[in-house]
Amino acid sequence: MGLTSRHLLGLEGVPAKDITLILDTAENLKSILDRPIPKVPTLRGITVVNLFFENSTRTRISFELAEKRLSADTINFSAAGSSVKKGETLKDTVRNIEAMKIDMIVVRHSAAGVPYFLTQCTDAVIINAGDGRHEHPTQALLDMMTLREKWGTLKGKKVAIIGDIRHSRVAGSNIRGLKTMGAEVMVCGPRTLIPPGIKEFGVEVTYRLDEAIEWADALNVLRIQLERQEKGLFPSIREYHNEYGITRERIARAKKELIIMHPGPINRGVELDADVADSDASIILDQVTNGVAVRMAVLVLLSGFDTSQESLR
């Protein structure tokens, strides 16, 4: 039993059984992280290139750790110190790296579709670590893993995604994954940050945070970027916080126990107040831990390692 696709480009079209397999494998692998020597030889001899054309701290570290825990050989490439600045095309960069005999590429890029583009120019396995405002599948997988740990299932659960839906690949992948797994999804933010046609994904849309809080079992709070305000998409940080900031007072009005998530890094006091981020309702640090496990699972499953035949331990 393996995955349907040989790459992880996004969660669009990924069947529930694949998502379940990844989450089950991740749960299985998570115990490795608590061992005195948290390392297994599963990916020994496999070379993984982390190809980051956009700044990233936690996703890159999370992938790198996952690779190292699995004993893969890892190479980090970031655009700042690369030939990209010298005018080399993306295709040439990737082909050159591939010519050095590598097996898997973890790629992040500011342009949507780059992971797909790479499948057209190399034979390596491609894992999307975030492409433009398109998808960020491992983030959604780790979010789902964390929620499933909490609830036992995702089916019928209500997740509200709060903030800049329009520019968010985290929202893009979460919506697809959660819908596939039978959860209900609501998106909430100012109209200027809600993308057109989003209702056709089968999600609820609200512009009122209180409505989302009342409806949801969990809030996934997105980071708001200052440049959106500079582009005139909302009037001020002050107004954003007033209307969409998650504060203790607001969530106190929830009728049920609410789970608070955030993909990080948090703008404390903007989209999420510090006392909420650090409260018992918050599972933000569990998300970070699970991020490593989920990425290990994706790497193992896409490397061709047969989890039904061989033990991971």
Place this chain on the structure above:
Amino acid sequence: MSDNLLRADLILLHGGEVVDPNAGEPMRADMVIRNGKIDQIGLIDPQSFNGKVYEVSGCWITLGLFDMHVHLREPGREDEETIESGCDAAAAGGFTGIACMPNTSPPCDSQEVVRFIKKKAQDEPTEVYPIAALTKGRQGKEITEMADLVRAGAVAFSDDGSPVADTSVMRNAMDYAFMFDVPIIDHCEDPFLAQGGHMNEGLMSTRLGLPGIPNAAEAVQIARDILLCRLTGAKVHIAHLSTQEGVELVRRAKEAGLPVTAEVTPHHLFFTDADLATFDTNLKMNPPLRTSEDVEALEQGLREGVIDAFASDHAPHSLEEKDVEFDAAPFGIIGLETMLGVIFKQIVGRGVLTAAQALQKMIISPRKILGLPIPKLSEGQPAELTIFHPTALWTFDKTLSRSKSRNTPYHGMEFPAKVWGIINKGMVRIV
């Protein structure tokens, strides 16, 4: 002169059907051409003919096709297209006349460039009509020396690709162009609304995570320029109409009797934004491919005559420029060689227009819009002809394209309407 380019001193086109787009029905007839002129139309015995005989049985002999929206890239980007290679592609597509856009380097904003283009094209069987820039350097600030440009041979003005943002500049350009009775060809796109967009805004752009260009970006500027047309009386031709809102605005302008015309490209009729699922940069166009509702509105616009003409928006780009991530790729595709086939497949084949109506939009309307003489299918007239087989199927192979560029989404597709060749300016170009 190359092998397939011959003098039309004395030739007989035998076995074909003569199609006058104004008259409609094809009529079985042979045609003698003597010294570049139509000498005789009728049933002629090839045995007793002492010139060169071309067997064109099953082919339609009609007036030369005209493409009023072509990018030739010379001067400046001769690696992508030259006037010569562009004319070769035009002839292969059945065009005896093309109008070329001014976004070259340097741009066609002075009479020197107009003359340069005309001179370069003078020996080609396809006639090239330069469209000059509306503003100096296509900067949208100061209008060009229109009197001088018209004298040199410019047939229209356009800042195609760089829509004029300043409404007062556009107003002045229209007032000034009015004096010369030449149209302004208007790439309608509000640069602020469209800024940063790579495809149509809608469900698909949300799915693909690509910044979108809303229909309103086109419609807002069409509305503005129709109002300026009312104010100035200048002829306004809307380039590559792509939205249902745009069709409605042009419809109303025509109902009001304003001198507004419009064209549509084959690709905006053939593809929709749903085809972008694989991030194919050969489907990245400006205006972007829209939705099926927009395509339906464009088809309705064709039926009603709201849309006057077909135009290819032939836009060559080098392989290196297109073989990149979607965000980084330039807009546009080559289209001269595929226009007739796509229109016969998509528009005639599906019954949106009759073949004669479709041909009118490739022969009569574009010339009318540009104020050019319309050739006639009668004895004694200069032979400006396109010969093609309306039902013979052919497959477009981009590796055999006459264009210097290969940016096309039609590679490997099968179309009807196979071009046999063109006759113009006393020359026969067989494809």
